Amino acid sequence: MDSQFDTTVAAYERSMEAMPFREHVEAHSFLNAVGDIEGRDVLDLGCGSGLYARLLRRAGAARVAGMDESAAMVDHARRREAREGLGVEYLAADLADPAAGDLPGIAGAFDLVTAVYVLPYAPSREALEGFCATARRALRPTGGRFVAAVLNPEFCTDPEWYRGYGMLLSARQAPAEGTPGHMRAWVGPDVLDLDFFRWSAAAHERALESAGFDRVSWIRPTVSEQGRARYGDEFWANYLSCPHALIVDAQAGPRAELGD
């Protein structure tokens, strides 16, 4: 399937090093939220070039699978896997279609599902619910967690706010659900232009609930000690006072049919 991400593989691969907030705020906060995954089976939705799939495997997960609709991203992630042999599997699929969660080897097979910056690309409420349903179907029938980094519904609409961190975000003030927005990011020599959709906290929570997640908490990012030491607290102050992304930690209990 053609995707706006097909031409962004190289930039994504570079982005952890080229954008300090990715390493020192995002990855630090996301992996903290995920917690101990030693011996767990983890599915990374919208894995892109495989950045988080590799980090999750290195953090001790027993099995890691990454899924993405961009053929270019999946091809790249597989080529890296062939070189590095970490044991991460990659599959191409449209994750907004809940049937992706029913695929053999995916359905009911994971303790944890993750998704970093994937839900903001849901163009409709159905797609948002579809992503969450895919996550729930991939989790064990007995339950599990879905941890996602999403666009902060209250991100700062001053377009300059995130420029110091290599991003420029534009979107209407007081938007309706699913209003399109745009992000430009500078990643080393590359400029990324991405269209996203803005969903409220309530829209995320409804989509998660409709998929069977019954406990949802929102986590604000923090900065790593290394990031503070290297760049100083003043550098991070704007970002932390109004981060462009938050982490949603959603838990699902046993599937209803198990209780029947």
Ligand SMILES: C[S@@+](CC[C@H](N)C(=O)[O-])C[C@H]1O[C@@H](n2cnc3c(N)ncnc32)[C@H](O)[C@@H]1O
């Ligand atoms: C902003 S990138 C994030 C990539 C990766 N998670 C990371 O943090 O580096 C969003 C990814 O979600 C994928 N994506 C967006 N919509 C999707 C869909 N409907 N099905 C599968 N993947 C999707 C894109 O192809 C892209 O690789």
